[in-house]
Amino acid sequence: MDYMQQAKNDPMYRYLIVFTICSSMGLQTWLTLFNNFAVDVAGLDGHHVGVIQSVREIPGFLALLAVFAIMYIKEYRLSALSILILGLGVALTGLFPSYAGLLITTLVMSFGFHYYETTNMSLTLQYFDKGTSPWVFGKQRSFAAASNIGVGILIYAVAFFLDFSNIYLLIGGLIVATAIWGLAQDPTGKEIVPQRKKMIVRKKYWLFYFLTLMAGARRQIFMAFAVLLMVQKFEYSLQEVTILFVVNNVINYYLSPLIGKSIIRFGERKVLSLEYLSLIIVFLAYATTSSKLLVAALFILDHIFFNFAIAIRTYFQKIGDPRDIAPSMAVGFTINHMAAVFLPAIGGYLWVIDYRIPFFGGAVLSLISLTAVQLIRTPVKAHS
Numbered sequence: 186m187d188y189m190q191q192a193k194n195d196p197m198y199r200y201l202i203v204f205t206i207c208s209s210m211g212l213q214t215w216l217t218l219f220n221n222f223a224v225d226v227a228g229l230d231g232h233h234v235g236v237i238q239s240v241r242e243i244p245g246f247l248a249l250l251a252v253f254a255i256m257y258i259k260e261y262r263l264s265a266l267s268i269l270i271l272g273l274g275v276a277l278t279g280l281f282p283s284y285a286g287l288l289i290t291t292l293v294m295s296f297g298f299h300y301y302e303t304t305n306m307s308l309t310l311q312y313f314d315k316g317t318s319p320w321v322f323g324k325q326r327s328f329a330a331a332s333n334i335g336v337g338i339l340i341y342a343v344a345f346f347l348d349f350s351n352i353y354l355l356i357g358g359l360i361v362a363t364a365i366w367g368l369a370q371d372p373t374g375k376e377i378v379p380q381r382k383k384m385i386v387r388k389k390y391w392l393f394y395f396l397t398l399m400a401g402a403r404r405q406i407f408m409a410f411a412v413l414l415m416v417q418k419f420e421y422s423l424q425e426v427t428i429l430f431v432v433n434n435v436i437n438y439y440l441s442p443l444i445g446k447s448i449i450r451f452g453e454r455k456v457l458s459l460e461y462l463s464l465i466i467v468f469l470a471y472a473t474t475s476s477k478l479l480v481a482a483l484f485i486l487d488h489i490f491f492n493f494a495i496a497i498r499t500y501f502q503k504i505g506d507p508r509d510i511a512p513s514m515a516v517g518f519t520i521n522h523m524a525a526v527f528l529p530a531i532g533g534y535l536w537v538i539d540y541r542i543p544f545f546g547g548a549v550l551s552l553i554s555l556t557a558v559q560l561i562r563t564p565v566k567a568h569s
Contacts, residue, residue: 188317196372197312198321200261201305204268204367205325207360208301209332211271214356215278215294217340222349227282237284237291239529244296245522248303249384251515256382260511264304265367271297272364276357279350299518307514310502311377316449318502322495323445330437337431380511390513392560393501394520396457399554400494401521403464405528406547407487410536411471415484418540419477429481433488444492453496453503454561460493461555465548472544503563 192198223229223237254263274294281290305325313321336356343352386394415421421429448456467483467490474480498514505513535542 188314189320192313192317192321195312196370196374197261197308200367200370200372201264201308201321202325202328203363204264204301205305206328206332207268207363208271208298208305209329210336210356211268211275211294211360212298213333213336214275214340214353215291217337218278218349218352222279222282223287226349227284227287229284229287233284233287237287240288241291241295242522242525244292244299246519246526248299248518248522249512249515251300251303251518252382252384252512254300255380255511259373260304260308260380261372262368264301264308265364265370267297267301267304268367269297269361269364270294271301272357272360272362273297274357275360276354278357279348279353282350299522303515303518304511306498306518307380307511310498310510310514311380311507312375315499315503319448319495319499320442320445322498323442323492326441326444326492326495327438330434330441333434334431334438337427378507378510381508383512384516385509385512386516387509390501390505390509392557393497393504393513393517395557396497396500396554397517397520398523399550399557400497402524402528402550403547403554404491404521405524406468406532406543406550407491409529409532410540410543411484411487413536414471414540414544415480419480421477429484433485436485436489437492440489441492445495448496448499453500453563454558456493456496457500457558457561458555460490460496461551461558463490464551465555468544468547468551472541472548500561500563 219237220234223234229237251263258266271294274290274292274297278287278290278294281287309318309321309325339356340352343355347355412426415426415429444456463486467487470479470483474483498517501513501517502510532543532546535546
């Protein structure tokens with residue numbers, strides 16, 4: 186397909202793929218090592234870990250501040266700088282094995298990760314047309330999945346002869362080195378529409394904002410309670426959960442580009458309708474199943490449908506003013522993280538009453554989203 190080859194030849198495609206790999210490596214390293222490092226080395230308890238996990242979401246909530254950053258620095262350079270900050274956060278984590286140290290290094294790592302994600306969404310929509318960007322997002326998700334597998338294998342291999350601090354330094358150092366390379370690059374090979382360098386919230390984008398908020402809420406239910414259900418109710422071991430995460434990443438490596446192609450072929454409304462219709466069934470099944478095998482299948486399906494959220498971004502690309510892409514992606518990222526502020530706490534309280542309530546809530550949110558996506562109206566498809 187011509188659009189795929191054209192995208193691969195674009196310097197911005199290679200630039201963003203390299204940094205997406207770095208971003209995934211950094212976050213996966215942090216997620217893989219954090220609990221063991223926090224408990225075994227820093228001596229923290231469940232309360233400390235919970236607070237640090239909440240602090241990790243703060244930079245996502247503050248992503249709209251990226252709008253003000255691009256007033257002073259080019260957006261592609263902000264991407265490289267964000268990866269540099271992410272790498273520093275990861276590299277320094279092992280050197281400060283204390284509650285205060287982990288709070289600070291987590292904030293640094295998270296600011297780098299979330300600001301890269303914001304600029305990545307924005308640059309992809311600016312540099313690739315409506316008939317190409319879904320495939321590019323799909324390829325990014327694919328490389329991210331491969332990176333997650335790769336960093337898992339790397340950590341497993343080096344853990345035999347390196348301690349936590351040296352593993353953090355090794356992977357963080359690789360990310361920092363790549364970011365320094367990126368700061369010396371200029372992938373802006375073509376003219377693009379100049380972006381408005383101010384925060385923008387428009388009434389005509391209300392559906393984009395609403396779907397973004399709903400996607401954030403669904404993500405929180407999945408992240409907070411799906412694994413908890415498997416471990417607490419079905420007594421999954423650490424090894425079994427790890428195997429499931431590996432299976433998820435292998436599937437997503439192959440499937441993510443196909444999801445991008447399906448958005449190009451069938452359009453955002455049909456793809457998102459399939460996602461939310463399926464999620465209603467998945468959440469109801471989470472709440473009612475008594476099968477250990479079925480809950481594993483649900484976990485994998487849940488993870489697959491998470492990638493369909495690409496269509497919310499590409500929907501904005503089709504209906505939005507091209508000058509609004511950068512500020513709208515930053516505002517959208519903040520909206521997406523609003524649910525992270527309160528949902529886990531409320532869901533945790535409801536879980537204590539009855540573990541099924543958060544999943545019934547997820548089914549209701551999915552039904553609301555399914556209804557909302559029927560309002561999607563986009564111009565004619567870019568590719569026939």
